[in-house]
Amino acid sequence: MKFFIITLLTVMTIYIKKATSDVLPNDLFSSIEVVELQMSSLQTNTKNNNSGIYQCWLFAHPENKKYTGPFNNFKRMISDTSYKILLNSNKFKVKLLNENKNNATYSVNVDAYDNKRYNLTWVLERASISQDCKNCWMTTSVTQPQFIGQLN
Numbered sequence: 001m002k003f004f005i006i007t008l009l010t011v012m013t014i015y016i017k018k019a020t021s022d023v024l025p026n027d028l029f030s031s032i033e034v035v036e037l038q039m040s041s042l043q044t045n046t047k048n049n050n051s052g053i054y055q056c057w058l059f060a061h062p063e064n065k066k067y068t069g070p071f072n073n074f075k076r077m078i079s080d081t082s083y084k085i086l087l088n089s090n091k092f093k094v095k096l097l098n099e100n101k102n103n104a105t106y107s108v109n110v111d112a113y114d115n116k117r118y119n120l121t122w123v124l125e126r127a128s129i130s131q132d133c134k135n136c137w138m139t140t141s142v143t144q145p146q147f148i149g150q151l152n
Helices: 002-020 031-043 051-058 062-068 071-079 082-086
Strands: 091-099 103-111 116-127 136-142 146-150
Touching: 031 051, 031 082, 031 091, 031 103, 031 116, 031 136, 051 071, 062 071, 062 136, 071 082, 082 116
Parallel strands: none
Antiparallel strands: 091 103, 103 116, 116 136, 116 146
């Protein structure tokens, strides 16, 4: 009985994640669209199922996932560290710093829920992970948030 309940909960968790996070990496997204999709997902994250964090995780580069680990580790990293300012932010602004054929770097200003503005640097690289994602943009790293000012 215990095994059945654990299996059922696992299947339900996978189904919920797939149902609420159905945008998968593909070659159609530009690098800025990936950053904006990830930021918008984090901005609208719901705590009951963390669909925004999961959507963001889907666009984490395989090299990034080697460091952040599986989804539950990534979720803790976002919600329990300085990155929590990305969740349910008031607004964000993305600015291209540098882009070439295989790499892109953006500056992201975030007006957080705590009435403060932060800056992060978002770095993306091309990846090949599936039939639809043979040359798609995925996030390789995001710097720690840097406080840049109090909001009025």
